[in-house]
Amino acid sequence: MPRIGVFVCWCGSNIGGVIDCPKLATDAVNLPGVVYSTEYKYMCSEPGQNSIIQAIRDHRLDRVVVASCSPRLHEETFRKTLARAGLNPYLLEMANIREHCTWVHNKEPEKAQAKSLALVSRAVAKANLLEPLFPSSIPMTKRCLVIGGGIAGIQTALDVADAGHEVILVEREPTIGGNMVKLDKTFPTLDCSACISTPKMVAVSTHPNITLYTYSEVAGVDGYIGNFEVTIRCKVSYVDHTKCTGCGDCQAKCPTKVSNEFNLGLDTRKAIYIPFPQAVPNKPVIDAANCRYFTTGKCKICQKICAAGAIDYEQQETIITEKVGAIVVATGYQLFDWAAAYGEYGYGRFPDVVTGMHFERLVNAAGPTGGKILRPSDQTEPKTVVFVKCVGSRDPAKGKEYCSRACCMYTAKHAHQVLEKVPGAKVYIFYIDVRTPGKAYEEFYQRTISDGAVYVRGRVSKIYQLGDKLVVRGSDTLLGRPVEVEADMVVLASAMVSSGGIEDVARMVSVQVDKDGWLQEAHPKLRPVETHTGGVFLAGTCQGPKDIPDTVAQASAAASKVSGLLFREELATDPMISTVNQAICTGCGLCVPVCPYQAVELKTITERIPGHAPRERTVASVNSGLCQGCGACNVACRPGAIQVKGFSNDELVAEVDAICL
Amino acid sequence: MKAVIDNLRREAVRLLANDEVKMVIGYGEGTDASRTTPYFASTPEQSAAFTWGPLCANNLAKHLLDYRYEDTRLAVVVKGCDSRGINRLLQDLQFPRERLVVLGVPCGGQLDRNLIAPEIPPGARLQGIEDTGKVYVLVTDKGRLSFPKDRFLMPKCYLCETNMPVVADFMAGDPVPSPAREGSDRTAEVNEIEALDVAARSSFWDNEFSRCLRCNACRNVCPACSCKECVFEQAVPGWQQSGIIGSKANSLPENMVFHLVRMFHVIGRCVDCGECERVCPVDIPLRLLYRKTLKDAHILYGAGTPGMSTEVQSPLSEFSPEDPEEFM
Ligand SMILES: Cc1cc2nc3c(=O)[nH]c(=O)nc-3n(C[C@H](O)[C@H](O)[C@H](O)COP(=O)(O)OP(=O)(O)OC[C@H]3O[C@@H](n4cnc5c(N)ncnc54)[C@H](O)[C@@H]3O)c2cc1C
Ligand code: SF4
Ligand code: SF4
Numbered sequence: 001m002p003r004i005g006v007f008v009c010w011c012g013s014n015i016g017g018v019i020d021c022p023k024l025a026t027d028a029v030n031l032p033g034v035v036y037s038t039e040y041k042y043m044c045s046e047p048g049q050n051s052i053i054q055a056i057r058d059h060r061l062d063r064v065v066v067a068s069c070s071p072r073l074h075e076e077t078f079r080k081t082l083a084r085a086g087l088n089p090y091l092l093e094m095a096n097i098r099e100h101c102t103w104v105h106n107k108e109p110e111k112a113q114a115k116s117l118a119l120v121s122r123a124v125a126k127a128n129l130l131e132p133l134f135p136s137s138i139p140m141t142k143r144c145l146v147i148g149g150g151i152a153g154i155q156t157a158l159d160v161a162d163a164g165h166e167v168i169l170v171e172r173e174p175t176i177g178g179n180m181v182k183l184d185k186t187f188p189t190l191d192c193s194a195c196i197s198t199p200k201m202v203a204v205s206t207h208p209n210i211t212l213y214t215y216s217e218v219a220g221v222d223g224y225i226g227n228f229e230v231t232i233r234c235k236v237s238y239v240d241h242t243k244c245t246g247c248g249d250c251q252a253k254c255p256t257k258v259s260n261e262f263n264l265g266l267d268t269r270k271a272i273y274i275p276f277p278q279a280v281p282n283k284p285v286i287d288a289a290n291c292r293y294f295t296t297g298k299c300k301i302c303q304k305i306c307a308a309g310a311i312d313y314e315q316q317e318t319i320i321t322e323k324v325g326a327i328v329v330a331t332g333y334q335l336f337d338w339a340a341a342y343g344e345y346g347y348g349r350f351p352d353v354v355t356g357m358h359f360e361r362l363v364n365a366a367g368p369t370g371g372k373i374l375r376p377s378d379q380t381e382p383k384t385v386v387f388v389k390c391v392g393s394r395d396p397a398k399g400k401e402y403c404s405r406a407c408c409m410y411t412a413k414h415a416h417q418v419l420e421k422v423p424g425a426k427v428y429i430f431y432i433d434v435r436t437p438g439k440a441y442e443e444f445y446q447r448t449i450s451d452g453a454v455y456v457r458g459r460v461s462k463i464y465q466l467g468d469k470l471v472v473r474g475s476d477t478l479l480g481r482p483v484e485v486e487a488d489m490v491v492l493a494s495a496m497v498s499s500g501g502i503e504d505v506a507r508m509v510s511v512q513v514d515k516d517g518w519l520q521e522a523h524p525k526l527r528p529v530e531t532h533t534g535g536v537f538l539a540g541t542c543q544g545p546k547d548i549p550d551t552v553a554q555a556s557a558a559a560s561k562v563s564g565l566l567f568r569e570e571l572a573t574d575p576m577i578s579t580v581n582q583a584i585c586t587g588c589g590l591c592v593p594v595c596p597y598q599a600v601e602l603k604t605i606t607e608r609i610p611g612h613a614p615r616e617r618t619v620a621s622v623n624s625g626l627c628q629g630c631g632a633c634n635v636a637c638r639p640g641a642i643q644v645k646g647f648s649n650d651e652l653v654a655e656v657d658a659i660c661l
Numbered sequence: 662m663k664a665v666i667d668n669l670r671r672e673a674v675r676l677l678a679n680d681e682v683k684m685v686i687g688y689g690e691g692t693d694a695s696r697t698t699p700y701f702a703s704t705p706e707q708s709a710a711f712t713w714g715p716l717c718a719n720n721l722a723k724h725l726l727d728y729r730y731e732d733t734r735l736a737v738v739v740k741g742c743d744s745r746g747i748n749r750l751l752q753d754l755q756f757p758r759e760r761l762v763v764l765g766v767p768c769g770g771q772l773d774r775n776l777i778a779p780e781i782p783p784g785a786r787l788q789g790i791e792d793t794g795k796v797y798v799l800v801t802d803k804g805r806l807s808f809p810k811d812r813f814l815m816p817k818c819y820l821c822e823t824n825m826p827v828v829a830d831f832m833a834g835d836p837v838p839s840p841a842r843e844g845s846d847r848t849a850e851v852n853e854i855e856a857l858d859v860a861a862r863s864s865f866w867d868n869e870f871s872r873c874l875r876c877n878a879c880r881n882v883c884p885a886c887s888c889k890e891c892v893f894e895q896a897v898p899g900w901q902q903s904g905i906i907g908s909k910a911n912s913l914p915e916n917m918v919f920h921l922v923r924m925f926h927v928i929g930r931c932v933d934c935g936e937c938e939r940v941c942p943v944d945i946p947l948r949l950l951y952r953k954t955l956k957d958a959h960i961l962y963g964a965g966t967p968g969m970s971t972e973v974q975s976p977l978s979e980f981s982p983e984d985p986e987e988f989m
Contacts, residue, residue: 090955583890584888584889586755586887586888586889587752588755590755590978591976594980595980615730617730636978637892638888638892638926639890640892
């Protein structure tokens with residue numbers, strides 16, 4: 001028979017101010033298995049914990065029930081207390097009489113008293129069946145995979161590599177840099193984006209600990225924390241980068257011009273191209289869909305021109321596998337497809353209605369206009385520019401419910417740039433709110449206002465072309481009247497949405513996608529860069545919209561988590577995971593597809609039965625590195641052969657019985 | 662019918678003589694004129710005892726489970742409805758396809774033993790069965806007994822979906838007309854119960870379940886019940902006490918738990934062969950219960966009758982990242 005001790009916590013007045021804790025402790029002594037019970041003002045405090053240790057020794061307790069707050073808060077604390085007293089830490093059960101009782105029933109103390117006792121009985125019933133659990137250990141592969149080479153991926157890769165670990169960085173575009181290298185200046189300091197990001201890109205390519213795979217994609221992830229096996233698919237560039245010197249002659253001579261995606265279609269590039277002059281790696285790729293040789297069978301000019309003999313039209317896709325211990329997803333964002341959703345803004349038919357990212361390229365000295373703000377339709381300088389914020393953001397009907405966070409600030413930046421570069425320019429900004437929570441952000445916004453930007457509070461209801469002007473119709477909700485502006489150019493601050501293909505990445509690394517399409521962190525406040533899958537972390541805008549300071553901070557946070565992990569020789573696994581009772585398992589395999597972490601597989605065992613020849617049979621088996629203890633398999637298993645340790649069917653039934661019978 | 666029996670015997674002889682299988686499971690002559698009995702032949706000679714006809718209600722698929730952990734090949738005779746049970750076992754990975762030879766028989770409907778037994782003179786010996794199309798005639802030493810198919814078949818036959826096997830390596834005969842009634846509504850009975858108010862429905866099932874003997878016949882005959890050790894037979898401490906959920910105690914609440922848990926275990930998996938209801942010694946309308954789950958699975962997930970193929974998984978056994986998650 002177990003010897004259970006019950007420890008009731010007052011939590012100051014949180015619990016003690018609602019129910020009679022001494023009475024609860026006295027009542028608990030009568031529960032089956034309980035040999036000792038007591039109460040104290042703060043069980044989690046040093047003296048509180050010491051009193052538990054003392055009681056374990058004095059009363060030879062072998063199970064402990066703490067009736068206090070949520071296990072989310074203090075389960076770890078009390079497990080350590082048990083360990084200090086020499087007891088297996090998993091012989092602890094908590095009854096949450098604070099969040100589940102006194103906080104919600106503080107107006108009805110009598111009922112709260114009865115409910116507390118019911119919750120304690122539940123915990124005691126389970127404690128009677130608790131068994132000691134022991135973590136096992138798995139080896140650690142001291143390398144890290146980073147998916148996505150935007151500023152987030154770059155920062156993470158550099159930090160992890162600087163800590164002394166090998167990093168594999170996979171970027172699907174021909175260059176790293178992501179969205180940040182397209183930006184002109186960055187708020188609030190207005191330093192040049194390329195100047196601060198390209199040195200980091202170079203640092204990546206020269207770092208001895210970083211292996212860079214650009215123009216590559218992760219095709220599959222197997223394994224588990226400490227032991228992932230990653231398949232990387234390197235797309236065909238038709239250029240042998242080991243031979244190429246990056247001279248750019250091919251690009252100059254190539255006869256085919258196509259729309260340049262780096263400049264969002266504002267100018268053209270060649271079919272063999274280096275996306276921009278500071279690209280890393282600074283080597284070209286052939287866009288086979290548009291290449292004259294690949295489409296017509298004739299041309300090969302680049303091959304003729306290339307002195308290094310690097311052009312290889314026969315090049316095949318390569319598949320590489322790498323072993324890593326941790327994975328950081330940094331796949332970033334793209335802009336919301338406003339043209340499909342906003343008919344009233346012309347469905348993208350008016351060339352001078354552009355996005356903020358177009359504006360970044362137009363104002364950029366390395367951009368298609370050499371940094372002169374010229375509107376796309378006729379290359380003239382716009383005198384009146386209207387900015388529309390929250391296009392697709394904060395608009396559940398047409399786009400996304402959330403705020404994209406960077407737009408208020410970059411619109412202020414853009415307004416400032418127009419007023420600075422175009423003499424006599426007029427700038428109108430339609431907004432819902434102006435949000436400037438960040439160091440020196442509000443000051444930056446105020447400066448833009450004093451520059452002369454006119455902020456109009458209200459949404460824009462229609463944009464239409466009238467001659468060579470764009471008429472922007474909206475309302476000023478502060479003055480309560482309609483407004484109409486004749487503009488030369490309109491810049492839409494379109495929402496940030498997660499990168500295309502995020503679902504595939506999410507599936508491969510077993511991370512959930514939240515309702516808005518971003519990757520789900522383990523806890524919004526306390527575990528912002530971790531995920532529910534061990535060894536997989538998030539950095540940057542793949543987790544939600546943010547600006548560069550936040551992106552970099554998060555990237556470094558992810559890197560420190562990864563480094564901390566990779567410094568270990570082996571990993572202790574959480575023992576509260578699934579286990580299969582092979583004697584009962586029928587090998588139906590139902591648990592295999594329901595496991596969201598691919599932790600269960602079928603294996604053949606040889607069974608010895610007295611009086612029979614040994615026979616082979618298929619049963620389920622759980623990979624302790626992959627299993628997260630979610631219990632999905634548990635409910636799928638009809639005979640109850642697969643159960644989560646610490647949440648066995650018997651334990652759960654005992655808890656239900658204790659409360660309901 | 663004679664031809665089918667001959668074909669069946671010939672194939673059984675061939676399989677056993679060539680050592681292609683170790684045993685053939687089929688139907689043999691019964692203890693009285695109203696039924697047959699499962700028959701297991703391991704030599705070509707024994708194969709002469711196989712029979713077939715409208716008295717072969719048993720679903721023989723379940724017998725495969727007794728041999729699931731051996732390495733011998735077996736052959737088994739199945740009707741249309743039974744063949745769905747074969748798919749059940751295959752899909753549940755309870756029997757490897759390569760160790761199985763499925764011998765299919767065309768079925769024109771099975772006689773309901775509860776209806777025909779009272780008509781058969783005591784001690785009558787069966788000499789043959791004739792199928793005139795509309796009528797089965799049992800030829801016995803005490804005379805010819807006619808059983809029109811529109812009155813004497815098992816209720817499930819009037820709703821038959823597949824009177825030809827959905828899986829067979831060998832067919833012992835050509836297709837025959839289905840016994841299903843024109844325009845019959847497979848959900849009619851379920852709808853009737855659903856139309857009752859909660860209290861009436863509850864007392865209906867209380868009344869049924871209170872009779873349950875917990876004899877486990879329904880479970881033992883079910884091709885969807887393939888657990889090595891049933892949850893209801895695991896040694897729960899104090900397993901005979903009432904009040905412990907999942908005990909074997911024979912009381913209404915425990916019987917209810919037994920039947921509802923069994924129902925949950927077969928949702929989307931029950932192949933609707935109706936064997937549970939046929940074998941229940943106290944006539945609990947179990948098939949009605951499972952047909953309700955069949956109907957719901959159809960409405961909620963567009964699921965068809967399970968066992969039609971091994972491709973389609975039960976809707977409750979599938980996980981896809983695209984699953985709607987409104988409840989989360
Ligand atoms: C118009 C505009 C102006 C802005 N101005 C400012 C500013 O002035 N100051 C500021 O602080 N912030 C600004 N921002 C915000 C800033 O752009 C982001 O905070 C930052 O770029 C996010 O970096 P990231 O690495 O998370 O994402 P990204 O830059 O999007 O990088 C993600 C990378 O991952 C790659 N990738 C995606 N999927 C895969 C895959 N499956 N496999 C491999 N690789 C993949 C992508 O190709 C990309 O290179 C602005 C944003 C916009 C839209
Ligand atoms: S508890 Fe089961 S379903 Fe959940 S992760 Fe572990 S093995 Fe997979
Ligand atoms: S669901 Fe249960 S019986 Fe089926 S394979 Fe998994 S553990 Fe075994």
